[in-house]
Amino acid sequence: MDVLEKLVSLCKRRGFVFQSSEIYGGLGSVWDYGPLGIELKRNLQERWWKAMVRSRDDIEGIDTAILMHPRVWEASGHVGGFVDPLVDCKTCKGRFRADKLEDAQCLRKPSKHPGEFSECQLTEPRQFNLMFKTHIGPVEDSAAVIYLRPETAQGTYVNFLNVQQSTRQRVPFGIAQIGKSFRNEITPGNFIFRTREFEQMEMQFFVEPGTDMEWFEKWKAWRMDWHRSNGLSPERLRYHQHGPTELAHYARAAFDIEFDFGGSLGFQEIEGIHNRGDFDLSRHQEYSNKRLEYVDQANNKRYIPFVIETAAGPNRTLLALLVNAYREEAVEGETEGRVVLGFHPALAPIKAGVFPLVKKDGMPEFADKLAHDLRKQFPVFYDESGAIGRRYRRQDEVGTPYCLTVDGQTMQDGTVTLRDRDTLQQERIAADRVADLIRERIGA
Numbered sequence: 176m177d178v179l180e181k182l183v184s185l186c187k188r189r190g191f192v193f194q195s196s197e198i199y200g201g202l203g204s205v206w207d208y209g210p211l212g213i214e215l216k217r218n219l220q221e222r223w224w225k226a227m228v229r230s231r232d233d234i235e236g237i238d239t240a241i242l243m244h245p246r247v248w249e250a251s252g253h254v255g256g257f258v259d260p261l262v263d264c265k266t267c268k269g270r271f272r273a274d275k276l277e278d279a280q281c282l283r284k285p286s287k288h289p290g291e292f293s294e295c296q297l298t299e300p301r302q303f304n305l306m307f308k309t310h311i312g313p314v315e316d317s318a319a320v321i322y323l324r325p326e327t328a329q330g331t332y333v334n335f336l337n338v339q340q341s342t343r344q345r346v347p348f349g350i351a352q353i354g355k356s357f358r359n360e361i362t363p364g365n366f367i368f369r370t371r372e373f374e375q376m377e378m379q380f381f382v383e384p385g386t387d388m389e390w391f392e393k394w395k396a397w398r399m400d401w402h403r404s405n406g407l408s409p410e411r412l413r414y415h416q417h418g419p420t421e422l423a424h425y426a427r428a429a430f431d432i433e434f435d436f437g438g439s440l441g442f443q444e445i446e447g448i449h450n451r452g453d454f455d456l457s458r459h460q461e462y463s464n465k466r467l468e469y470v471d472q473a474n475n476k477r478y479i480p481f482v483i484e485t486a487a488g489p490n491r492t493l494l495a496l497l498v499n500a501y502r503e504e505a506v507e508g509e510t511e512g513r514v515v516l517g518f519h520p521a522l523a524p525i526k527a528g529v530f531p532l533v534k535k536d537g538m539p540e541f542a543d544k545l546a547h548d549l550r551k552q553f554p555v556f557y558d559e560s561g562a563i564g565r566r567y568r569r570q571d572e573v574g575t576p577y578c579l580t581v582d583g584q585t586m587q588d589g590t591v592t593l594r595d596r597d598t599l600q601q602e603r604i605a606a607d608r609v610a611d612l613i614r615e616r617i618g619a
């Protein structure tokens with residue numbers, strides 16, 4: 176079975192990801208995050224926020240609205256150009272992305288791609304706009320049409336001067352944001368890889384024209400380092416440079432960071448780094464009739480800054496983390512193997528499992544108190560049911576890096592065993608040192 180299939184089932188069983196509206200038969204390619212999934216996603220987003228905003232003095236955070244003035248999307252080029260080529264099949268009534276036929280399956284003969292089966296009748300490609308339309312207010316006429324944003328970046332551009340002036344930042348500086356985006360993708364799928372509602376972690380870095388390629392190279396390297404720092408295997412990560420035909424019309428240079436998802440997906444983009452030149456700010460200046468220049472008082476210059484954008488997706492990156500972390504292992508001396516999610520400890524949803532060895536002799540009370548104390552610092556899971564081996568396995572399967580067991584010796588000397596998820600090594604440590612030790616090891 177494909178790792179992705181195994182992950183879909185593990186994610187549902189253990190509460191990472193559920194299908195949206197499942198009791199009604201589900202809504203295609205829309206997913207909800209369960210108790211463990213939201214912890215993992217938050218940890219990922221917080222790591223991004225810390226790396227991009229909190230630990231730097233040249234990037235500010237922002238959180239802009241999903242609904243924006245419709246003119247924004249004319250200026251950005253989305254109304255005219257945010258399209259994918261769509262083909263219909265007159266035989267099976269399927270709709271496919273003309274440039275991704277090799278990723279799609281013929282609905283009549285799933286072993287073939289659309290167009291390959293003798294009965295396929297594909298139409299000529301036509302342009303399909305990916306923006307979701309809705310109406311603002313109670314009147315459903317064309318004047319009230321509004322879009323769900325297909326990217327967070329435009330909310331940042333229209334606030335460029337608000338942020339710059341309120342924070343008194345000087346170019347070069349950046350603005351970062353995490354938020355939902357919506358795209359009416361023609362062929363969503365592969366679990367949470369491509370969905371119509373998703374999140375983005377985007378940062379726009381404003382630089383003086385002429386210095387843009389230098390910054391582009393820096394961001395390209397920093398963003399790869401960040402993905403590696405999350406534990407993604409270096410051999411599963413690579414750059415993909417956009418060639419002239421792939422390059423968006425406004426982009427001066429673009430590289431994707433790709434992760435190898437294995438199976439039929441293989442290497443796919445998880446983040447894009449783009450040199451967007453002055454396209455966005457110039458267009459907003461033109462369409463809004465408001466000056467969006469930066470005034471460099473020290474050097475007596477004014478100009479429209481160039482933008483280096485880093486655009487990552489937490490959902491897709493979370494899938495990469497799951498694929499990267501999943502392993503099935505034989506355990507020495509045991510017939511049953513174990514499934515492990517070997518997350519980086521800082522990303523793991525639960526940091527420690529706390530178990531009394533048996534349900535008597537004061538062990539549950541001691542363990543419960545330990546769990547209660549630790550919970551003030553990081554998420555822990557208390558479990559007293561079943562054999563100890565099974566309790567370890569349950570934590571391995573959700574990626575908990577440490578398990579603490581309270582046993583007979585604890586009752587005498589106040590020490591507990593600390594078991595490491597990856598090495599399976601156990602060490603005895605004083606219960607009152609556990610919190611510091613774990614915090615140190617997870618880097619929190």
Ligand code: ATP
Pocket residue numbers: 326358360367368369370371372373374375444445446447486487488489490491492
């Ligand atoms: P693709 O070519 O895969 O459609 P894109 O090049 O349009 O992606 P960007 O606009 O650069 O993507 O978006 C930046 C990031 O947002 C992507 O690297 C990805 O992680 C995430 N992303 C984009 N579209 C989706 C989607 N439909 N579902 C989940 N994540 C997405």
